Amino acid sequence: ALVEAPSRQRRSPPGADRSTVHPEGTGLGRDHGTAAEPASGEPAGDGPPDAVLLRDRLLLELLYGTGVRISEACGLDVSDVDQARRVVRVLGKGGRERAVPYGVPAQRALDAWLRDGRPALLAPGSGRALLLGARGGRLNPTTARRIVSGWAGAAGVPRVTPHGLRHSAATHLLEGGADLRAVQELLGHSSLASTQIYTHVSVERLRAAYRQAHPRA
Template sequence: MREAVDDFADHLARVRNRSAHTVRAYVTDLVSLLDHAVRMGCADLSELDLTALRSWLAKQRTMGAARTSLARRAASARAFSAWAHRAGLLPTDVAAALASPRAHRELPTVLRADQAAALMDAPRRAEERAPGDADSGPNEAAGTDSGRQPRTPPDSGTGHTPDGGAEHASDGPAVEEAVLLRDRLLLELLYGTGVRVSEACGLDLTDVDHARRVVRVLGKGGRERAVPYGVPAQRALDGWLGRGRPALAGPGSGSALLLGARGGRLNPTTARRIVAGYAEAAGLPRTTPHGLRHSAATHLLEGGADLRAVQELLGHSSLASTQIYTHVSVERLRTAYRQAHPRA
């Protein structure tokens, strides 16, 4: 069975072109399924049947798995069963008839337009308040107990930083300015284009078309798309490339657009911490890079953008994934109506 798991993982990565994260999730589900099947008496993969699959899902349910998790695990089982049948490892596609609960899709939390503007302005406010003291040390949470703006930005490069670097500690104010410029660009890209955090961190210098104000993004499944960005993002980009990136760049920078404190490519985990830190410092609700993506899509639709155009910008393979934002817009309209109309 172990060999079948390895072959299936190789199929997902090489043939289906799935991301490492997706492959890891599918393999984790499959190992759990096969372990359960063995406990039920399946000595060989060919003995796997629909009863074992349903029993596995039922056990997951009793252990408290959410509907979304059950739906994903059922999808993993169906994908493996179909592949194993084609590969001759299963006499029939035993999971073809496997039903899964319909995942309850919650509406994403989005920022209001004024809240998004406040978040975009947070690095500039941090720059105005920064004392320029290289010994002040970074505030990794990007906030203080009093809720005021931090003295130094997240991942400031002074002392211990979220991505583990202290190479530029002696540079002091120059590095602090560079990180603030980097943070400003990161926020503008995430909100201004709606790209995923992994896509933003994966951008190279050559992916930016300055003349047309477009970035070339490599999304899920290796699908490439061109996403426009606005004037504020262009200003942030000019500042970062002119004064910020040269202060952080080192031998390991390569062609990466966004850099961490050690000069390497900015890590998505650090990017998430940066976004959360500035949101907290600005007194905003808990915000993530994906929350900025949700906000960008919602604000585009509220501004009159075509649903198909938003689908193209976000890189959704299915229009159903984009339609969730129309529900967000309607719900926000309904909330405003209830709050404002005397006959609501």
């Protein structure tokens, strides 16, 4: 419901593109020298509304479809996306680089954003940033968190953070039968112990299925 919310509306929800003052003000995107969008004072609905919706849709699809961290998503450049193989190159913690696949829904959102959204928000300071703020700078992680929160409210779901989407991605991968080591690689965890925290939900569902189906349960 959350990921599909921007596709069902014609304007961003109140506060979805507004944020509080970022403690660091402006910053640089990755190590490319691209100016980051100031997180303070970005009003909801500022910029072409259709473009902002397309941006929000891609942000949500990427966060859930890849399980990347919010800082990693905001740090992506256009050149980091391999559309032919549907793989995104992510620069994670400690400068570790990894390749993460994404699905067809994210590809559709990406196509629409690159065709109709990003060109409308493009500004002299945009650089190579994939996701842009309403004023054309690289999307700020603080603003991105507000976008996720705003759409969660619009979708009528409990409060969701970008990390919550990452958690959901990991949990659903494991519940679908993905190997724990593969999920570790996708999430960019240096230790398998970090990935194992996502297994408890799967274990609970397994226990529920056991109680329901096993004659000796």
